[in-house]
Amino acid sequence: MVEDAADLGTLRYVASIAGMQHIASIPEFPMERYDLLLDVMLRAPFLTAKYAMPHIRATEDGVGAIANMSSVHGQYATQDKAAYITAKHGLNGLTRAIAAEGEGTLRSFSISAGYVLTPLMLNQIEDTAEERGISEREVVEDVMLGQARTKEMMTPAEVANLFTFGLSKHGTHLNGADLLWDGGYTHTYE
Numbered sequence: 001m002v003e004d005a006a007d008l009g010t011l012r013y014v015a016s017i018a019g020m021q022h023i024a025s026i027p028e029f030p031m032e033r034y035d036l037l038l039d040v041m042l043r044a045p046f047l048t049a050k051y052a053m054p055h056i057r058a059t060e061d062g063v064g065a066i067a068n069m070s071s072v073h074g075q076y077a078t079q080d081k082a083a084y085i086t087a088k089h090g091l092n093g094l095t096r097a098i099a100a101e102g103e104g105t106l107r108s109f110s111i112s113a114g115y116v117l118t119p120l121m122l123n124q125i126e127d128t129a130e131e132r133g134i135s136e137r138e139v140v141e142d143v144m145l146g147q148a149r150t151k152e153m154m155t156p157a158e159v160a161n162l163f164t165f166g167l168s169k170h171g172t173h174l175n176g177a178d179l180l181w182d183g184g185y186t187h188t189y190e
Contacts, residue, residue, distance in 0.1 A: 002051040014049070017163075022034075034082070107176075
């Protein structure tokens with residue numbers, strides 16, 4: 001994938017965006033699902049960075065950035081999401097490691113969004129409503145966005161705009177950091 005992109009032109013910017021979920025307690029968590037989630041959400045971004053970094057460094061000025069899609073679950077933990085939480089915490093560490101090796105010209109940052117209205121999320125809403133015997137609206141408003149200050153889910157386009165900002169010249173000082181964009185979910189309390 002990286003080589004194909006580099007063959008098309010100068011490779012300066014990379015975004016690793018992946019999300020999978022399996023909900024189960026740690027004792028009940030199937031190891032094959034755990035391994036799959038970590039392969040997709042942590043190993044793949046590592047390999048992408050491994051192969052992209054030499055291409056970015058080989059440009060005339062070595063300027064570029066690698067962005068990673070984290071989550072509010074890269075900031076804290078909730079029950080029954082051990083693999084997702086582990087992967088997103090690890091991804092935040094990988095982001096910092098890339099920035100540490102970037103020598104000031106190759107930046108890295110992560111984005112921790114709150115709940116985003118994706119097909120993955122729609123499936124979780126349906127499953128949670130059925131599991132708890134409540135409406136899908138109650139799942140969104142009370143379960144998912146219960147402690148958030150902004151009471152609507154982000155759209156994929158809003159998340160894409162955060163990546164666009166971070167990868168632009170306006171994001172020059174966003175390096176090794178996580179751009180937390182969660183509607184007040186993580187750092188505000190009732």
